[in-house]
Amino acid sequence: xxxxxxxxxxxxxxxxxxxxxxxxxxxxxxxxxxxxxxxxxxxxxxxxxxxxxxxxxxxxxxxxxxxxxxxxxxxxxxxxxxxxxxxxxxxxxxxxxxxxxxxxxxxxxxxxxxxxxxxxxxxxxxxxxxxxxxxxxxxxxxxxxxxxxxxxxxxxxxxxxxxxxxxxxxxxxxxxxxxxxxxxxxxxxxxxxxxxxxxxxxxxxxxxxxxxxxxxxxxxxxxxxxxxxxxxxxxxxxxxxxxxxxxxxxxxxxxxxxxxxxxxxxxxxxxxxxxxxxxxxxxxxxxxxxxxxxxxxxxxxxxxxxxxxxxxxxxxxxx
Numbered sequence: 001x002x003x004x005x006x007x008x009x010x011x012x013x014x015x016x017x018x019x020x021x022x023x024x025x026x027x028x029x030x031x032x033x034x035x036x037x038x039x040x041x042x043x044x045x046x047x048x049x050x051x052x053x054x055x056x057x058x059x060x061x062x063x064x065x066x067x068x069x070x071x072x073x074x075x076x077x078x079x080x081x082x083x084x085x086x087x088x089x090x091x092x093x094x095x096x097x098x099x100x101x102x103x104x105x106x107x108x109x110x111x112x113x114x115x116x117x118x119x120x121x122x123x124x125x126x127x128x129x130x131x132x133x134x135x136x137x138x139x140x141x142x143x144x145x146x147x148x149x150x151x152x153x154x155x156x157x158x159x160x161x162x163x164x165x166x167x168x169x170x171x172x173x174x175x176x177x178x179x180x181x182x183x184x185x186x187x188x189x190x191x192x193x194x195x196x197x198x199x200x201x202x203x204x205x206x207x208x209x210x211x212x213x214x215x216x217x218x219x220x221x222x223x224x225x226x227x228x229x230x231x232x233x234x235x236x237x238x239x240x241x242x243x244x245x246x247x248x249x250x251x252x253x254x255x256x257x258x259x260x261x262x263x264x265x266x267x268x269x270x271x272x273x274x275x276x277x278x279x280x281x282x283x284x285x286x287x288x289x290x291x292x293x294x295x296x297x298x299x300x301x302x303x304x305x306x307x308x309x310x311x312x313x314x315x316x317x318x319x
Contacts, residue, residue: 102126110255124235
């Protein structure tokens with residue numbers, strides 16, 4: 001190929017790259033505009049009178065996104081809330097934070113919780129913040145109790161010939177410790193702390209559900225119940241689903257034909273469509289790895305960090 005032919009090919013390649021880059025920037029701009037329009041539409045919907053649908057799902061840690069979501073429902077345009085719970089629980093303090101956030105809403109407007117699959121332990125604490133609890137017949141509710149677990153690796157260290165040494169201000173400092181045998185004193189202190197949180201949990205159930213001491217004792221041994229069982233035990237108010245909850249708000253609370261708006265856990269960049277737009281532009285520019293990383297960052301939630309006392313139900317946790 002002659003030098004003139006090479007020059008022509010280079011110019012063609014340069015023009016081709018230029019067109020792709022221009023297309024990418026145009027696509028990025030269009031995506032940002034579309035994202036902005038969508039965000040504006042969402043804000044417009046939320047500015048009008050409506051019923052807010054908020055989901056509390058997975059392990060509860062009292063994370064900022066969930067609490068911000070609930071705080072948004074305190075606005076005057078929200079006339080009622082459907083709290084959809086599907087959670088095995090989580091940390092005691094995180095569950096308390098969510099419960100208190102729900103109660104702040106319920107002090108000003110009606111809130112009905114729907115158990116969609118499971119509201120166990122901390123999930124049930126969250127649902128207790130609502131004025132009314134609706135559950136499916138086969139949903140799981142209950143698991144009223146508190147759990148503290150930690151690994152004991154003393155035996156393994158003995159086999160490896162490893163011994164941990166330390167100096168503490170008192171025998172109960174940093175107790176229990178996975179590298180030390182649990183002493184009777186540390187067990188007693190731990191049981192006292194767990195018992196105090198358990199008493200708080202039971203008082204919450206008794207007061208919110210109006211149970212007698214005998215009724216409370218029947219449901220507070222840590223077991224789980226089906227939605228059908230929960231009716232007889234006064235843990236829930238009615239069998240049904242989200243439509244049942246919405247109908248109750250409209251019929252009993254006079255919310256008429258207000259639309260239901262789903263509140264989503266998104267940060268600012270996601271609401272504006274910036275991340276998706278950037279991933280699309282990266283595709284056009286051939287930056288496949290960057291596009292995948294951007295989409296993975298949006299889709300993936302960081303794993304919850306569970307530390308301290310837990311109000312959590314799982315079959316494995318019962319052993």
